[in-house]
Amino acid sequence: MNVIDTDIPDVKIIEPAVFGDERGFFMETWNQQKFEELVTGKPTPFVQDNHSKSKKGILRGLHYQTENTQGKLVRVVSGEVFDVAVDIRKDSPTFGKWVGVYLSAENKRQLWVPEGFAHGFYVTSDEAEFVYKCTDFYNNLAEVSIIWNDEDISVLWPINDEPMLSDKDRLGINLSEAPRL
Known part of the structure; x- marks a missing residue:
């Protein structure tokens, strides 16, 4: 595997070795x-x-959790997404900074999103199947949703129109209001 550093040292892009032929x-x-x-x-x-x-x-x-904080190893098995990790570690020199990367079935890249990061993705293909491993169990009582278009974070999403959001994501809070890890 090839591990690629990002602008946030703890977030890594992973390119697996792929062996292919006509089969x-x-x-x-x-x-x-x-x-x-x-x-x-x-x-x-x-x-x-x-x-x-x-x-x-x-x-x-x-999304992130204030308890049962999760590290996530994410990848796409069908389609393509723009995947984002936002540093929300209160004492981090990169607090509030983000990394975004295209993950697709074609490029087979994975993204390591460690504990202490909010995570989200936007589907750029007709549909996408997204799979990920977590270091802790899901805890809906500790989940926080930061609004996708928070001006303090300023993620450059590849969006032309308003995205389709769940109610939870539509009602997300700003980073400045979010509990810090």
Whole structure:
């Protein structure tokens, strides 16, 4: 695997080795030992896998949990999304900064979003299937949704029209109001 640094040192883009020929391809999507050695540098157990399917124009996020904080290893198995991680660690020199990357079935990239980051994505293809591993269990009582267009964060989403949002995301709060980790 190839690990690419981003503007926020703890957020990493992972490009798996892909072996392909006229029959198709093979790639290793997860290897605990390589992940800990090349990405986190520490034990990083995953406890939950999630899979979502969304249509073009759907924006999910920016989500995080104040308890049961989750690191997420995310990838797209069908379609394409613009994936975003926002640093919400209160003592971080990159607090409020964001990283955005296109993840697709075609480029097979993964993004490591560590604990202490809000996460969201926007579907750019007709539909997308998004899968991710989590380091802790989902806790709906501790979930926070930061509004996708918070001016203090200023994510440059690849959006022409208003995105389709859940009620939770439509009612998201600003980073300045959000509990910090």
